[in-house]
Amino acid sequence: MAKIKPEYGIFKTSIPYARFGEGEKILLLLFGGPGNEVPKGFIFNTMAKGLNPFVEEYTIYVVTRKSGLHEGYTTKDMSDDYAEMIRDEFGGKVNLIIGISYGGIIAQHFAADHHELFDHIVIAMAAHKISEEGKQIDTKFAELLSEGNIKSAYVTIADALYPSSFKRTFLKGLLWLAGSFAHKPESKTYSQDVVIEAKAEVGHDSINSLKKISVPVLILCGDKDFYFPSEYVKEMDRLINNSTLKFYENKGHEIIGDSRFAEDIFEFIKKKELGKN
Incomplete structure (x- = not known):
């Protein structure tokens, strides 16, 4: 696979x-998230490997959150920001939305409120509730980022990404190095925004939105996810009227690199489109 060289910008x-x-x-x-820096370097390359099956058919935009958030900003507000972006930048419609982790909790509101703006939607590595331990880690992560302590912030989340294993220990070392070379956030309001995002995560409430969803939704999650325990994911699946849930056995909060990730999304799209004919 040739190395992917992304173009960066701001809408x-x-x-x-x-x-x-x-x-x-x-x-x-x-x-x-939390944090509205787009992935670069090691973080981007790790993510891009999982998205490689999409690059011939799709132009991919990896998006985070806007700058200048005010106190009390919610995940529902962020969903509305994405809706405005799609109307302004993409003519009011995109083909596929994949929300991962923090993006996945926002996608819950988006699927309910803005279904006319997309053809297909996937909620990955997310549920409508977050474990208390996950909230604590992300709050600490956001505080460290806000203080400019990027290396310590990156290492903080290693425990949440993988079940206990040598791989997690190895990842801590990689994340420490990645943090050493990480770019300083460019946004002038980043220090405030990342903390506000963390507060929005802690206060996330999408139950009413989930009950409103009328379009098919694919849910993908590891069954050992630190942030989103399987019982939470199953509960979200029951709350959505037309969802398909797939668990990846013995996987934690990092499934985008699994070969099944892209395969399951393509299968979901194919079945949905065949159902229209």
Whole structure:
């Protein structure tokens, strides 16, 4: 696989993006958080490997959240920001939305409130409730980022990404190095925004939105996810009227690199489109 070289930019709505891929269709990947820095370097390359199956058919935009958030901003507000972005930048419609982790909790509101703006939607590595331990880690992560302590912030989340194993220990070392070379956030309001995002995560409440969803939704999650325990994911699946849930056995909060991730999304799209005919 040739190394992917993304183009970086910021939309008029102040939402930053990384763009890559060659296809005519548009894939929006709502990236994790808290924090609105688009992935670069090691973090981007790790994510991009899992998205490689999409690059011929889709142009991919990895998006985070806008700058200048005010106190009390919610995940529902962020969903509305994405809706404005799609109307302004993509003519009011995209082909595929994949919300991962923090992006996945926002996607819950988006599927309910803005279904006319996309053809297909996937909620990955997310549920409508977050474990208390996950909230604590992300709050600490946001505080460290706000203080400019990027290396310690990156290492903080290693325990949440993988079940206990040598791989997790190895990842801590990689994340420490990645933090050493990480770019300083460019947004002037980043220190405030990342803390506000963390507070929005802790206060996330999408139960009413989930009950309103009328379109098919694919849910993908590891059954050992630290942030989103399987019982929470199953409960979310029951609350959505037309959802398909797939668990990845013995996987934690990092499934985008699993070969089944892209395969399951393509299968979901194919079945949905065949159902229209």
